[in-house]
Amino acid sequence: MSDDYDDILNSLDDDNNYYSLEGDNLSPSLQAWSNSADVEEFDLDSFNLSSGSDSSWVDPLESAITATRNGSAAVLSTLSQFTAILSQTGIHGPRLLKAFNLTAHATKIGAGAQFTVYKDPIFEGEVIKRVNVSLPSRTEQRFTASNDYRTQLKTLELEILSLCNPVLRTHPNITSLVAWGFDFPFANLAVPVLFMEAAIMPLGDFLSAEARSIDTRYQFALDIANGLEALHHLKIIHGDIKPDNVLVFTGRSESVPFRAKLSDFGVCLDLEASDGQFSLTDYCGTKAWLAPEREREDVSKFGGFSPDLMFRFDAYSFGLVLLSLFTGNGQVPDLDKTPAKVPDQVSKLLNSQKDINSDMRMELRKGILNHLSEDPRDRKLPSPNLLKVDSPAYASWLASIQSSSVGTHVGIIDPVYNKGPLFWYRLDQSIRTELETQYALSKDGNAPPFGGNVLFGIAQTITGAKPSYLDRLLMYMGDAARGGFSPARAIYAQIMEAHNQPLEFSEEELKKWTLQAVSEGFFFEGSRYGQKEIEESRDKFRKQGGFCSDPFLAKKDVKAAMSAEKAMEWVSKNGIVVDRKGNTILHVASALGATDVVQELLDSAKVAVDVENDEAETSLYKAFQAGHTDVIELLLEHGASARTRTRQNITPLHWLFMLPDHLIDRIAKLMVEGGADVNAVIEPVVKENSGGYPEKIQIFH
Incomplete structure (x- = not known):
């Protein structure tokens, strides 16, 4: 079978055409990895919001995108890592080409070292890029765990991560990635493919x-x-x-x-x-x-x-x-x-x-x-x-250009409806089965290890299954927690107790997990822990920006907002805007709880107290998102509008739960006295091609 598939690939001549992609197009660092016999594993710990890092400062998806673009991600990937990235991009898929595989039913229009490109009348207006792979030489090794397969998954990740920025995906002058999926040259051989809009x-x-x-x-x-x-x-x-x-x-x-x-x-x-x-x-x-x-x-x-x-x-x-x-x-x-x-x-x-x-x-x-x-x-x-x-x-x-809207494709949903739990619930059974098989092999040392985020995702796919599948659910939940994935750790004890199952870990270990999870924004603590310890963990989360998920949190130099002197130097050198979302240095200081910096920016730099970013969020809104009561009071004293609301009609009062419990009543009264609407209702935007469903609020924690 290996020879048969190699023959198929060898028969695809490398014509000179615009779909040809050569290895020379890789950055020098990636070329070096490609030629190295000692290749490191692709580490998805950046997706795990663990207490060992400033997790609240970085959007995990942007971390992976940045690592890939800048040559700091290893060249190999696995199906589990591939699906972990896809679960956070929202890109449509998977499309499974089983009954009509590309070799038998599509027309080859181009080939290169990494991809072969096809056109299929079933997918009008699209081309399909299939990675070039050969079967592994080790008969005991599954094809999807082979180095060749994993290298080609990394090739797909480079393409996907380059195009998954929401702004670029909707831009009229940037090529569009439509969907991802698998082609089946043979019944048990799933080869990754990308569906791109077709060019002339x-x-x-x-x-x-x-x-x-x-x-x-x-x-x-x-x-x-x-x-x-x-x-x-x-x-x-x-x-x-x-x-x-x-x-x-x-x-x-x-x-x-x-x-x-x-x-x-x-x-x-x-x-x-x-x-x-x-x-x-x-x-x-x-x-x-x-x-x-x-x-x-x-x-x-x-x-x-x-x-x-x-x-x-x-x-x-x-x-x-x-x-x-x-x-x-x-x-x-x-x-x-x-x-x-x-x-x-x-x-x-x-x-x-x-x-x-x-x-x-x-x-x-x-x-x-x-x-x-x-x-x-x-x-x-x-x-x-x-x-x-x-x-x-x-x-x-x-x-x-002004009237351009993103072209709609049959069967494509908005990315926001294909992320996180929705991605895992919609994942095809064949992919779930392959993931579970690979995980069983990994536990025996015959496949690369799985990240806790993927194990947690698999557990979510089982939640709607028959009660007899409970053992699998609990196994994946426990292993995800054991692997350090904070969302799993946050709810592990509650899940086990709800099913009358014994806890596999000591009370001391569970307490450590809970406090760590709370410090990262997963507020699922039970009543068994003292309020003082919980509040200390929440305060750690607040100091890292709380539920703010803005680009400025990933920029080390913007931590200048923690010092009044450095903040003023920043304004003098760079102006007040700090990131592509339109946030200002005042937004940053408010999100980080730097009260003295906020005071200096308002009094000396004369930054407008109600300056908005691109989402119509003010510094007061950021202070509420992060839960900084001192900053909130200071901003209100300087005339900040309590009536402020974002483009989705979210108000600061919607984030009252972020404040220490004993201060909620006082801050709420100040806001109401300032004109805040206690009956404000969030009104998410209904995007084109969303089936009439409102946009979901994106919270990364």
Whole structure:
């Protein structure tokens, strides 16, 4: 059977096409792992909110995304780790291709070292990327526990984690991941697949195939700039801008017949990483499209390296793409190595294009030369605003972008309804069975160990089963707790007692678990523990930001908000906004309970007390989310509005339970006196494609 499957893979020739993905596209660190014989296990402890780390500071999903993007995650994965990530992304799946497997029923349209790409009429408007795997040589080892299979799961994780940011998933100029699933070349062989929206072809091929109108090329330039602006707003570096990494799709109108979308995020970098330590060589790129200072690996004449300089590397590559788009049909521009000669060269190239009118030529020249500046510090970041020309083509493009909604796909639900418990309840029986089989092997030492989060997920899938399955439920619950997963530890004793089962652990150990869980936001403590100890654990949770789950909590330098002097230095150097959600340094200080810093920011820095972030959350709201009564009283004294509410109509009063019990009554009275509505009702947003169901409130603890 192994030979049969290898024959299938060997028969798939590596044609040159836009779906081809080569190993060279991996970052150097991942290439090193791929070639290493001593590969570390992929550690998902970052998903476990354990007391040994500042768990409240980091969203576990963003930790995994950051680790993958920045090369600090190991190259191997397992089915359990793969499903653990998927359970937090909400991406639709799994789709199981059993009756109609790809080899027999789909058309192969591309292949590479990592993926083979198919098109199947059943999935209209989509392509299916299947990882290339071979069966393990060890007959006693299950295929899904093999190193080859696990390496390819890591390949899928790179793709998934690059595209699972909610902003990017809904952006009109970023390629869309539709769903995930498994293909079955043989009845008992599940091979992971991704379902992507289908493109016409990459930009380079599209431009070289035939002459394209100036309006179409101009709108492509706006598309690429718009996609890059979105990435850069999220503090993400693309890292490999070139025509082959821009895909062309059909547009939605005659005035905008095509749309360009950024693709291939395998080497992108997240500059908001909590532990991000970057160097010049972390920016990979493709040599022909690299900024000269990056190619030389020398930025000393430009003030030395800083991570923000990598945005300017993207900008230079974009400048080359612009020049190629308008003068080179997608080919690499052959620019003079002498920077002083580049302006004349660019002018001559643009002047040779007779279909470009004078206004557009002037704006293009200005934009291209800025992006190609010798000094990277002089380069502006890509934005459609820099290319704006008063013309019908621009007006049509702007209207199409503003009216764009994410294309709906048959059977796809909003990600919010496929996360956490909902993910595990919806997981196909075949995947659950495989997970349980692998877990049995892992207990015998014949498969990689499972994380407590996956064991807890499996336990959740059993809760709706027949009573005879109780033993399995309790086994997975106990093993998840034993493995250090705090949510399981938080409810272990209650679950066992509810089923009249003996406790496997000592009272001292259970108390330790409970207090740890409470300190991480899992408030399921029983009455057997003293209120003083419980309150001390809750206070630990408050000091780490409580139920705030904002990007600023993952940024080490924003802990400057704990010191009045450092906070003022931050404001002087960076302004008041601290993260991509629009939170200010006042939001941070309020969330962390830094009363003296809040006082200084209000009195000396003159930060507006009711300044809102992008979700309409004020500093008062953050103080309630974290449970800091001193900050709440201070903000109210400075005129903070007690009537504030978020975009989902959540008010500070909804978080009263976070306050110490003996202070709830006093704070509630202050809020009511200030005009707070005690009858306020949360009104979650009903998103498109959600079946009419309101959006769930996301709480990571």
